[in-house]
Amino acid sequence: MASDRERRFRGAAAVVGVGETELYRRGTSPYSAMQLAAMAVLRACEDADVSSTAVDGFASYAHDSNEGLRVGANLGVDEIRWSTLVFGGGGGGVAAAVNAAAAAVATGQADCVAVYRAITQADDGRGSYVTHHLGPLYTAHGLFTAAQICALRTQRMLELDGVPAEAMEAVALAGYHHAQRNPRAVSYGQPLTRRTYGDARWVSSPLRLFDCSRENDGAAAVLVVPAEHVDRYRGRPAYILGGVQGSGPDWSESLENEAAYTSAGFHRAMVDRLWDACGVGPDDVDVVQLYENFTGPAVASMIDFGLCEPGPAAVRTMNVDNLVVDGGRLPLNTSGGNLAEGFVHGINLVVEAVRQIRGGSPNPVAEADVSLLIGGPAAPLVSATVFASAPAT
Amino acid sequence: MHTATTTDLDEVRRCAQRHALSLSAGDRQAVVADFLPDRWQQILASLDLPIPVTDVVVTAVRPGAGFSVETLLRWTGPDGGARDVRLRWVPYEGSWRVQQARNLPARLPDPVFPEGGYPPVEAGHWVAMNQGELRVQRCSACRTWIWGPRHLCPRCRSFELGYAPVAAEGLIFAWTRTVQPFEPSMAGRVPFVVALVELPQAGGVRVAALLEPTPDAVTPAIGDPVDGHFVPFGAGDRKILRWRLSGRPGDADGQTGGDHDGQ
Ligand SMILES: [Zn+2]
Numbered sequence: 285m286a287s288d289r290e291r292r293f294r295g296a297a298a299v300v301g302v303g304e305t306e307l308y309r310r311g312t313s314p315y316s317a318m319q320l321a322a323m324a325v326l327r328a329c330e331d332a333d334v335s336s337t338a339v340d341g342f343a344s345y346a347h348d349s350n351e352g353l354r355v356g357a358n359l360g361v362d363e364i365r366w367s368t369l370v371f372g373g374g375g376g377g378v379a380a381a382v383n384a385a386a387a388a389v390a391t392g393q394a395d396c397v398a399v400y401r402a403i404t405q406a407d408d409g410r411g412s413y414v415t416h417h418l419g420p421l422y423t424a425h426g427l428f429t430a431a432q433i434c435a436l437r438t439q440r441m442l443e444l445d446g447v448p449a450e451a452m453e454a455v456a457l458a459g460y461h462h463a464q465r466n467p468r469a470v471s472y473g474q475p476l477t478r479r480t481y482g483d484a485r486w487v488s489s490p491l492r493l494f495d496c497s498r499e500n501d502g503a504a505a506v507l508v509v510p511a512e513h514v515d516r517y518r519g520r521p522a523y524i525l526g527g528v529q530g531s532g533p534d535w536s537e538s539l540e541n542e543a544a545y546t547s548a549g550f551h552r553a554m555v556d557r558l559w560d561a562c563g564v565g566p567d568d569v570d571v572v573q574l575y576e577n578f579t580g581p582a583v584a585s586m587i588d589f590g591l592c593e594p595g596p597a598a599v600r601t602m603n604v605d606n607l608v609v610d611g612g613r614l615p616l617n618t619s620g621g622n623l624a625e626g627f628v629h630g631i632n633l634v635v636e637a638v639r640q641i642r643g644g645s646p647n648p649v650a651e652a653d654v655s656l657l658i659g660g661p662a663a664p665l666v667s668a669t670v671f672a673s674a675p676a677t
Numbered sequence: 678m679h680t681a682t683t684t685d686l687d688e689v690r691r692c693a694q695r696h697a698l699s700l701s702a703g704d705r706q707a708v709v710a711d712f713l714p715d716r717w718q719q720i721l722a723s724l725d726l727p728i729p730v731t732d733v734v735v736t737a738v739r740p741g742a743g744f745s746v747e748t749l750l751r752w753t754g755p756d757g758g759a760r761d762v763r764l765r766w767v768p769y770e771g772s773w774r775v776q777q778a779r780n781l782p783a784r785l786p787d788p789v790f791p792e793g794g795y796p797p798v799e800a801g802h803w804v805a806m807n808q809g810e811l812r813v814q815r816c817s818a819c820r821t822w823i824w825g826p827r828h829l830c831p832r833c834r835s836f837e838l839g840y841a842p843v844a845a846e847g848l849i850f851a852w853t854r855t856v857q858p859f860e861p862s863m864a865g866r867v868p869f870v871v872a873l874v875e876l877p878q879a880g881g882v883r884v885a886a887l888l889e890p891t892p893d894a895v896t897p898a899i900g901d902p903v904d905g906h907f908v909p910f911g912a913g914d915r916k917i918l919r920w921r922l923s924g925r926p927g928d929a930d931g932q933t934g935g936d937h938d939g940q
């Protein structure tokens with residue numbers, strides 16, 4: 285049962301504006317990461333029809349090199365009342381940053397918080413996604429990348445839990461399918477067939493090329509405001525029903541010794557807490573934006589959330605027909621996702637989760653009322669947010 | 678099972694000889710065109726080759742797994758240093774293209790330590806490793822095995838932690854065959870298999886290390902028993918743990934291609 289505090293938080297904040305920059309091939313942005321961050325916030329303000337000087341809070345995650353105070357100074361805002369950076373966890377922190385902003389505006393710490401993430405290879409270097417993670421206990425043994433870590437976990441999920449590899453393929457195919465209607469997507473005009481997916485070169489087994497996201501230069505931002513202020517802004521608000529972040533027992537700092545090794549990290553108590561706090565369950569979810577650093581951990585997230593059967597039956601849900609907006613029961617990654625739209629540490633998934641409620645998605649789900657955002661899986665920190673068309677369901 | 682015909686071998690021999698000529702002539706466009714179109718970047722980055730190359734000769738042509746044909750090439754550099762490379766050719770649009778390439782003999786990546794070495798909390802592990810012994814962290818108060826290293830015991834909150842020796846024997850808990858050369862130092866050293874191994878004699882903690890034999894001769898399974906041994910690296914005064922499947926001979930230097938398609 286949701287506590288009184290959770291019920292008070294339910295629908296107390298909403299997103300009233302979204303902004304994205306172009307997605308550039310990594311290393312090719314003509315703008316600095318700071319310029320991209322500011323550009324994304326300016327576009328979100330334009331979407332909300334509010335002056336950018338009114339933004340009074342800033343939140344990001346994953347070692348974003350563009351500190352909130354500097355973003356605010358560059359934008360020339362009137363006042364900065366609140367800012368924060370979610371600790372570690374890479375893309376696992378994306379929904380946590382939204383949740384933190386919601387908590388700030390719900391408790392009067394700020395009135396208009398920009399949640400943003402901006403990356404360029406020129407400013408952040410290659411592999412900025414796993415900075416600070418892989419020490420010598422990994423690199424002395426050939427492990428340098430998140431891809432290899434996620435490959436180890438995925439191999440066990442396939443080999444021991446019996447999850448079919450087709451479930452991973454479905455994540456990739458659904459993203460690429462949706463990206464064909466999204467001119468902003470890096471894979472727009474490049475549909476992915478099962479044959480191309482299966483023939484692609486290995487990265488680290490069981491992950492092949494199209495199981496892995498590609499880094500882009502870019503930025504995106506959303507504006508989080510108190511629910512009682514939504515009439516001051518243009519357009520339909522996407523209410524935040526609730527959110528969770530965290531790390532289960534024996535999860536972080538575990539050097540591949542996590543107790544639930546094939547889980548994405550969304551342990552049972554965390555998932556139950558999310559549904560209770562939001563007053564909805566997995567059957568109420570109309571559309572999912574699922575962080576796919578790699579397809580394997582993305583499937584593990586779906587299993588963790590009870591959105592998909594564990595083990596061999598996973599393909600009952602995780603098949604491409606079921607995951608596309610055209611006739612699928614659970615449309616997933618409707619702008620293309622990290623794999624097919626582009627990868628700026630998952631921030632574009634937030635924008636799309638909001639657009640499914642607010643309007644403007646390249647693949648709108650008819651009458652979507654509950655839009656789930658699942659942050660980076662298999663990271664030391666994981667997080668999720670539920671957006672909805674109404675402050676309570 | 679399909680095996681390459683004499684005609685296949687003749688065709689591939691001609692392709693390989695033309696490839697060698699293109700290489701010697703430094704005709705990059707022609708060289709790239711001999712690879713499967715989506716593979717050439719990964720393959721070239723994964724090879725350790727003399728630069729510039731002064732001579733390339735085809736030293737062998739033989740049937741490979743399935744429809745493939747394998748050729749051995751010897752690359753020579755200006756200093757006379759030679760590298761042997763095995764190319765696997767597959768049928769492609771009426772001709773043959775290279776799907777996979779390997780430096781021979783197969784070598785595994787050397788350990789890489791960040792500048793500044795290892796964090797102090799890991800010292801007990803690495804000092805023992807250099808002496809050919811596996812040690813993992815253990816709480817002196819409640820005897821709990823702890824991995825990765827912590828600053829206090831998460832079970833009893835004792836600050837008295839030590840490193841205890843443990844037999845390097847265990848069971849494969851997870852594994853991956855890495856093909857992409859993520860680091861420049863991996864050139865000539867991919868693919869390789871990393872095994873995460875559960876140690877029953879240390880409370881079931883899991884320790885990752887490279888698995889031998891490698892790279893193509895083995896496809897492990899979760900639950901397979903492995904033994905650890907310690908191989909010298911660098912100037913030879915340091916050692917690193919490698920896992921090896923129990924009861925299997927130690928390589929198989931990668932001469933045969935195996936039939937997984939680990940390009
Ligand atoms: Zn203890």
